[in-house]
Amino acid sequence: MTLRSVQMCVATLSVIVLATTGYAWGTLREFTSSISGDLRINNERDSPDGATDILLVGKDSRTDAQGNPLPDEVLRKLRASDAGGHLTDTMILLRIPDDGEHARAVSFPRDTMVDMGEFGTNKLNSALNRKRVATLRELKAEGVTDERKLARESRIAGQQFLMDTIEDFAGVSIDHYAEVNLLGFYKLTQVVGGVKVCLKNPVDDPNSGADFPAGTQTISGADALAFVRQRHGLPRGDLDRIVRQQVFMSGLARKMLSAGTLGNHAKLRELMNALGDSVLLDKDWDVLDFATRMQDIAAGDITFETIPVEMTGPSSGLAADPSEVRRFVDNLLLPPEEREAARREAERAEQLRAETEVNVYNASGVSGLAGRVRDDLDEDGFERGAAANAERMREESVIRYSSDREAAELVSEELGGITVEQSSQPEPGTVSVYLGDDYQGPGARKFTGTGGVRLDGRTTNRALGTHGDGSEQLGDGKSITADGVPCVN
Template identity: 50%
Template sequence: MLLTSRGRRIGGRVALGVVSTLVLGATGYAWSQLHRLDASLVTADVISPSGRVPAEQIGQPLQTAQNILLVGLDSRTDANGYPLPQNVLDALHAGDSTDGGDTTDTMIVVHIPVGGAAATAISIPRDSYVDIAGGLGKHKINSAYSRAKANAKSTLSAQGLSGPQLEVQANEAGAKSAIQTVEQFTGLTINHYAAVNLAGFYALSNAVGGVEVCLKAPVHDSYSGADFPAGQQSLSGAQALAFVRQRHDLPNGDLDRIARQQAFLSSMAKNVLGAGTLTNPAKLDALMSAVQGSVVLDKGWDVLSFARQLRGLSSGSIGFATIPVQSLSLQTPYDGDAVQVDPAQVREFVRTALATPAVTASSESASQGTGVRPVANTSTPSTSSTPAEPPSLSSPRVSSASGCVN
């Protein structure tokens, strides 16, 4: 029988940074900060010529749909290739600089239709068993980045590169592999790329003063550091990272972790877009500093122009979805248990999700000055004790983020 994760599930660490970056259009002060941000972000040359947005479209109303790949890196280096301090890793329950492995533990494709007044975010489970681009074999999709990075690092080291320069160039190779793998898996062309590391998520959640979440039951997990009571609570910093990283002792393992990340992102988007963050100079400065130190964007992405194109986007016009999966315990020759997926089914699901009236109406509503009915309403998790629905065996769907999670 076809097993699917709830449409409500979505990865979220890096999306928080990008959503925060893309919607800073509320005030003149926010625009001045975007100018500062645009000049100081770390960039990487990772988008293929076929995915680059034509120069004549930059700064104009969104004329063609765009797809953004957001990844959360399990990396122990910062955006500039320098190792994270051990005290930071200790606070994040992240081991030491040799742990991790630069896997993309969160992978989300955000589709923005013509007009830019809506967005659909599609999550890809990190253990999806797929063909890795570049002839690297069939493995879990989260290893596309680390496998290509390891190969590049070996070659670049032999050429004499070392230190941060080696890390940065090897990271570009990893990003290109991740992008190409997602493209061939989903059938979408990726136009933009953004990545954030562990410390970046810590800083972003602190910058907005915490995010409201709701748990069905108390949890205690020594691996991630998650130690929370049941019910609604506000999390930031190391607590926020532990909440979205936990996957041990959850009923549905990594799928429940995706559900948490999606709920966190939903609440975070509402916080940033509707709680005064963009009109509060102190909060906005903190947000800008967090993004500058943690997010890597593709080279040539004009953030200021892109934000102008999305000025109609609100927290209520962001829809969430997760690709369909067939099994959560596929036995593989070399990678242990993986998530079984059917690429043809995934591509059909993506086409259907992005062809819904709510998504395709974006350009019409933008030109008419009317509101877009979102694919899914993004709202703060419910304060009631009513649990969110259990994992579904029905067809995958685009859904909202509400209710308590495991």
């Protein structure tokens, strides 16, 4: 069982709430200095990207914020064993545009396969620990024996490497880093008096300890941990767990931004104590300055998203195209009206795909290539056409159409930008793809699989149940915000 990144966004929101109340600013400044870690972020090499980006990381660690092991009685309360490690599971990137009027929290599923440079392609949740272990070995080889120094330096290296990996993958410049553990989340949910959630169906999962009836209910403590940890028995496994986390975070934000919490000084003090057990911030984060810029954000202006992924990828991971992820993350900063325009464009593109038959011809000599590419296009929503060998080989790939250039361009986007040309041969409503020796797109690099559809801001991800802009579709066609209690699996 693993804890997900719901805690980090919660912790950050908690700090924001504490600061924006105007209560005990001097105390808060002292408090935030006590939870600052050793990580320093230097983004001088990065150009401004229009937002403050905060990486929120949850480690399934059985220690407190100072690295001390949690007692057995505490672990029993948390329904956790003592076998936690340094995997970071799902990460959340909180994007706050420079105008400070809204916030977007985007989840990075833990099993997303990413390029880690020196470590090759691996699941994202292993990045921090891979670098931590490698650095630990290097330091020991250099003769370092001080255990505190070994732990500190290797931890910082892992944190920095995780940030670098996500920056490269998502095309952002991370400004701040927050990390939380199990115990603080447990305490935090109790301090606020629980969070209201809604389930479509009853659940009973012994793996996570989740045992809830269907319908609306208020949960806290160990039950809250079980709610956000469950993935066994859910239709889409880890992806449904992410939705759980997002609706829980939205509920907690709503609860904490309510007058009942903000006006209760005793609860604010309890929140500080809970966060002291749970969160580490980067060393140079001026939380008070940050909070001043966040004061105008209301509950309904915090929206939760998930990056576009394929549910089946290499090594049982989730496949994701970095270029599509970068476009998606960039689009999070668009004003609502522009995002709505992008959503409408995506719906039109989906309809055009469904109306376009694509025939694929292998002119490269690579065995089975046409069939793999046709399957990929079928998953992307195009009408299934023929897959066959071409009459002659070609060096360059080409897509031919008779009257439907827009449809041909959609096919080209899916296949990596193949040249499009008009021809009298394909019938109206049909596009012909000829794969030459130069083809390196989906199918050639095994970027295929069932159950998922790639998303680039113009397509609709049917398998993940999202709109074309990537927002989760929970039955009402809206993104997850802190303004309501949507029912989930």
